[in-house]
Amino acid sequence: MSAWRSLKENWLQPFLFFGNNLLSLIGGAITTASAFVLIGFWIVSIFGHGGSSNPYLGIVLDLFLPGLFILGLILIPIGIWLRRRQLIAAGQVPSVYPQIDLRNPVFRRGIETVIVITFINFVIVGTATYRGVAYMDSPHFCGQSCHVMAPQWAAFQVSPHSHVDCVQCHVGSGMKSYVQAKVNGTKQLIEVTFHTWPAPIRAPLNELRPARATCEECHSPTRFIGEKLLVKTTFGDDVKNSMTRTVLVLHLGGVDSVSHFTGIHGHHLNNFEYVATDNDAQTIIAVTAANPDGSKTEYVSSDSKGPVQGVHRTMDCMDCHNQATHVFQTAEEAVDEAMLxxxxxxxxxxxxxxxxxxxxxxxxxxxxxxxxxxxxxEDYYRTSYPDVFNSQRSNIDASARRLVAIYDRNVFPNMKVAWGTYPNNIGHMAYPGCFRCHDGNHATKDGKTLSNDCSLCHNLLATDETNPSVLNDLQLQNELHLQ
Ligand code: HEC
Ligand code: HEC
Ligand code: HEC
Ligand code: HEC
Ligand code: HEC
Structure with missing residues (x-):
């Protein structure tokens, strides 16, 4: 009883006495009001409406309102503190605070209400925090809330990983990674507010989570794929837009059933280390291969003069599949794909x-x-081919709409993202890709060159042929959509 008494006399009575001030009451009102809105929103979303599918709605409901709620809670003690200081200065603090009498049912109900409301507050803040966190982890938040992510968001939506959360690749698991990501995010928010973000945005591979914690959660590095047939279709710059095809079989390989590393996938995932002189790893001056017997072979580029210096990295999936998610097409690829x-x-x-x-x-x-x-x-066909312009108007309009869509998906002038800003490391035609190492210029001290023999990586069965006989042999000559 005496504990209750001292609690009552030293804390509750003064709390009620000092709490009776404008600031604390406003705090209480803000808290209660935002709580009602939040609860209303949650009830609505339980019945399947609302939710955070719109990023701005999401910001209001999952971040702003809970923020207000907490602000109200903070205002209450500040008001109490100010009033207490004021009254002490004026010498108006009573020696005995107005009585609390538990036998008084009105008062007892008041206390019960305070306890219940505190409990509810607790639940609300807890749930709100949980939802806020979950929301910040959703691709909508990462990709859409902030327009500087527009290029990556556009590429993400049409990628094979459009259903993988951004955080699964960009944020590690555990508290440390979470805090790190939020600190990073806050820094970016400041950059966006003050327009000081770097454009275009880059993500050096060394700053990403290692493939072991991302890609390999879903894809097994030891899966044996073997050979993969690729058919590339291109259209010409002639009047008839002549279609030609290139057919190749890639030696993807993998780790076979007797643990041999074979082909493209097998070899590189065996602890290869390289040294690059730029952050995007487009210029690789040396690479060290681990051999099955435990020895190492170092290949150094003939362009490298003096000691080998730069960014060191162990090769993993992302060194080739840097665009597994954010696939930026080349203009040629995009137009060929659309015309197909x-x-x-x-x-x-x-x-x-x-x-x-x-x-x-x-x-x-x-x-x-x-x-x-x-x-x-429109101008082109109106002036050069008026007949076509008149007879194929809707075809021309549809073509223009598709070209605009291709542009919007790949080029973002406000983010300084142009054609080719983000290189793709698979292949070697549009970007250095495999030829960053396999260019015939990387050799060991005793003169062994890292091979760039065409048949090392693929068999070229047809190059830019109108009607490749190999497709006839495979009875695929009438299949348009081949990859
Ligand atoms: C499956 C893994 C994966 C997912 C999911 C993913 N990313 Fe990425 N992201 C990467 C990789 C790998 C890179 C490095 C690309 C490079 O170096 O070229 C990257 C790079 C970036 C960059 C730097 C710019 C660039 O293209 O190099 C931004 C910004 C980015 N991602 C944002 C996002 C956003 C926003 C989402 C969700 C909408 C997302 N990412 C989802 C793997 C992923
Ligand atoms: C959460 C699981 C998950 C993670 C993490 C993930 N992937 Fe995938 N990935 C998939 C699925 C599922 C597919 C098949 C999608 C389809 O066929 O539509 C796929 C497809 C692919 C493809 C084939 C693309 C194509 O065009 O056929 C590549 C390459 C790939 N992933 C590489 C990666 C790399 C590299 C990473 C790490 C940066 C990664 N994945 C991370 C689930 C994942
Ligand atoms: C040395 C470069 C390189 C590395 C490293 C690499 N890949 Fe690949 N991968 C390729 C190439 C090239 C292709 C074929 C691309 C194509 O289909 O156009 C490919 C294809 C794939 C595919 C599609 C397979 C299919 O059946 O179509 C998946 C999935 C994939 N890689 C996953 C991974 C994962 C996961 C890792 C890391 C464990 C990895 N790759 C490491 C070069 C690489
Ligand atoms: C960072 C440098 C580097 C890059 C980039 C690179 N490779 Fe390699 N690659 C190597 C090294 C080193 C070896 C092993 C050479 C040896 O056995 O001594 C190798 C081996 C290979 C082999 C196996 C050769 C054999 O003996 O069977 C193939 C196939 C291959 N690479 C294909 C590719 C393809 C395809 C790409 C691009 C998607 C690529 N590489 C990108 C460094 C690289
Ligand atoms: C180190 C491995 C490697 C070597 C060596 C190599 N290529 Fe390739 N090449 C690739 C890969 C990987 C692709 C598939 C790219 C893709 O998936 O889009 C490719 C694709 C191609 C394509 C089709 C490209 C397109 O988009 O139409 C042609 C043509 C080609 N290579 C020709 C050659 C020739 C000719 C040589 C010999 C001088 C050669 N390659 C050597 C790895 C290699």
């Missing part, structure tokens, strides 16, 4: 050539690009 789909139509004369010229021109914004690409295509 039928829009832009290859029946329109010189479509391939015109399309590439229009989407590769420089524009100051996506809006300007949209307007000029559409007008440019």
């Amino acid at each position: 789909d039928g829009t832009p139509s290859s029946a329109l004369p010189f479509m391939h050539k015109e399309a590439l010229q229009l989407i590769q021109a420089e524009y100051s914004s996506q809006a300007e690009a949209s307007q000029k690409i559409t007008a440019g295509l």
Whole structure:
């Protein structure tokens, strides 16, 4: 009883006495009001409406309101503290605070209410925090809340990983990674607020989580794939947009059933270390291969003069699959893919050539690009092929819309993302890719060169042929969509 008494006299009575001030009451009101809105929102979302699918709605409901709620809670003690200081200064603090009498049912109910509300507050803050965290982890938050992520968001949505959360690759598990990511995020928020973010945004591979903790959670590094057939379709710059095909079989390999490393996948995942002279690892001056017998072979580029210095890294999935998620196409790839789909139509004369010229021109914004690409295509056919322009108007308009979509998916002038800003390391045609090492210029001290023999990586069965006989042999000659 005496503990209760001292609690009552030293804490509760003064709390009620000092709490009766404007600031604390406003605090209480803010807290209660935001709590009602939050509870209302949760009830609505339980019944399947609302939710955080819109990123801005999400920011309000999952971050702003809980923030307000906590602000209210903080205001209450500040008000109490200020009033107490004021009264002490004025010498108006009573020696005995107004009585609390537990036998008084009105008062007892008051205390019970305070306890119940405190409990509810606890539940609300807890749930709100949980939801806030879950929301910040959703791709909508990462990709859409912040327009500087627009390029990566656009590429993510059409990638094979569009259902993998951003945080699964970008944030480690455990408290340390979580805090690290939020500190990083706050820094980025400040950069965005003050327009000081670096454009284009880069993510040096060394700053990402290692593949073991990301890719390999879902893909086994020891899966044996063996040979993979690839068919590349391209359209020409001639009047007929002639279609040709390149057919190759990639030696993907893997780790076979007797633990041999074979082919592309097998060899590189066996602890290869390389040294790059730039952050994007586009210039690799040395690579050390681990041999099955435990020895090592170092290949150094003939371009490297003096000691080998730079960023060291052990090769993993992301050194080749740097664009497994954020796939930025080249203009040629994008137009070829679209024409294979039928829009832009290859029946329109010189479509391939015109399309590439229009989407590769420089524009100051996506809006300007949209307007000029559409007008440019119409002008071309109106002046060069008036008959086609009159008879195929809807075809030309649909083609223009598709070209604008291709531009919007790959080029972001406000983020300084142009064609080719983000290199893709698979292959060697548009970017150095495999040839960062396999360029025939990397050799050991005793003169053994890292092979760039064409058949090391693939068998080229047809190169830019109109009607490759190998597709006839495979009875695939009528299949348009081959990869
Ligand atoms: C499956 C793994 C994976 C997922 C999921 C993923 N990323 Fe990435 N992200 C990467 C890799 C790998 C890179 C490094 C690319 C490079 O070096 O070229 C990267 C790079 C980036 C970059 C730096 C720019 C660049 O392209 O190099 C940004 C920004 C980014 N990601 C944002 C996001 C956002 C936002 C999401 C979710 C909408 C997301 N990422 C989902 C793997 C992933
Ligand atoms: C959460 C699971 C998950 C993670 C993590 C993940 N992937 Fe995938 N990945 C998948 C699934 C599922 C597919 C198949 C998607 C499909 O076929 O539509 C896939 C497909 C792929 C493909 C084939 C793409 C294609 O166009 O056929 C590659 C390459 C790939 N992933 C590489 C990676 C790399 C590299 C990483 C790490 C940066 C990674 N994945 C992380 C689940 C994952
Ligand atoms: C030396 C470069 C390199 C490394 C390292 C590498 N890959 Fe690949 N991977 C390739 C190439 C090249 C292809 C074929 C690309 C294509 O289909 O266009 C490929 C294809 C794939 C595919 C698609 C397979 C299919 O059946 O179509 C998956 C999935 C994949 N890789 C996952 C991974 C994972 C996971 C890792 C890390 C454990 C990894 N890769 C490491 C080069 C690499
Ligand atoms: C960082 C440097 C580096 C990059 C990038 C690289 N490789 Fe390699 N690759 C090596 C080294 C080193 C070896 C092993 C040479 C040896 O056995 O001494 C190797 C071996 C291979 C082999 C096996 C050769 C054999 O003996 O069977 C193939 C196939 C191969 N690479 C294909 C590729 C492909 C395809 C790519 C691009 C997707 C690529 N490599 C990118 C360094 C690299
Ligand atoms: C180190 C491995 C490697 C070597 C060596 C290599 N290539 Fe390739 N090449 C690749 C890979 C990987 C791809 C598939 C890229 C993709 O998946 O889009 C490719 C694709 C191609 C393509 C089709 C490209 C396209 O987009 O149309 C051609 C053509 C080609 N290679 C020609 C050659 C020739 C010719 C040589 C010999 C001078 C050669 N390659 C040597 C790895 C290699």
